[in-house]
Ligand SMILES: Nc1ncnc2c1ncn2[C@@H]1O[C@H](COP(=O)(O)OP(=O)(O)OP(=O)(O)O)[C@@H](O)[C@H]1O
């Protein structure tokens with residue numbers, strides 16, 4: 001079983017009177033086979049938690065542990081390689097490459113990471129489930145918010161990562177798409193034995209979650225296990 005654990009994580013920004021505590025002694029675990037939801041209002045520390053979980057920023061205190069290996073000190077190319085192979089991010093900013101068509105976003109992944117990506121058959125299924133097949137020749141600035149969000153989800157899944165970390169992946173979606181994306185994340189967790197972590201304030205995702213945490217002012221509480 002793959003696990004992704006935060007042990008006593010605190011994160012502060014700024015100094016002296018400008019000091020903000022974004023995370024306060026957070027303990028958290030995500031496991032393969034489960035969809036874990038972290039719910040919290042704006043400013044509660046969701047994006048900070050997710051980016052620390054995936055090693056995009058470092059905590060002020062505490063440990064990030066993947067499969068019993070402490071990754072606090074993984075830096076530079078080793079950290080980049082690790083992320084590329086094991087973690088799929090759906091970030092709040094989507095981070096699609098502006099001058100590439102949707103199709104070429106995936107080709108770019110093939111260049112950077114030539115092996116272990118989704119085979120064409122499975123990729124094809126995801127194109128249908130996410131309803132993005134007809135968008136393959138478009139550029140990011142020709143997509144709506146919801147379309148962009150679905151392409152960003154497909155791209156995160158494309159590397160077939162062990163851990164999928166998604167920041168507000170349904171913010172721009174209507175209810176019908178929320179159902180589809182919620183069920184897709186759930187299937188990927190359960191049927192493909194991945195650890196899926198979603199941070200959100202979208203309560204519509206609760207029904208798909210195996211485990212739910214609440215984050216309030218940087219403090220985390222387990223709601224459902
Ligand atoms: N780089 C930074 N520098 C200073 N303060 C920051 C930084 N990043 C986040 N913060 C602060 O940390 C707190 C948590 O921010 P975070 O972005 O994690 O919240 P969030 O729950 O993701 O909010 P939202 O739902 O609006 O995306 C906020 O008070 C925010 O202002």
Ligand SMILES: [Mg+2]
Nearest residue numbers: 046047048092
């Ligand atoms: Mg955020």
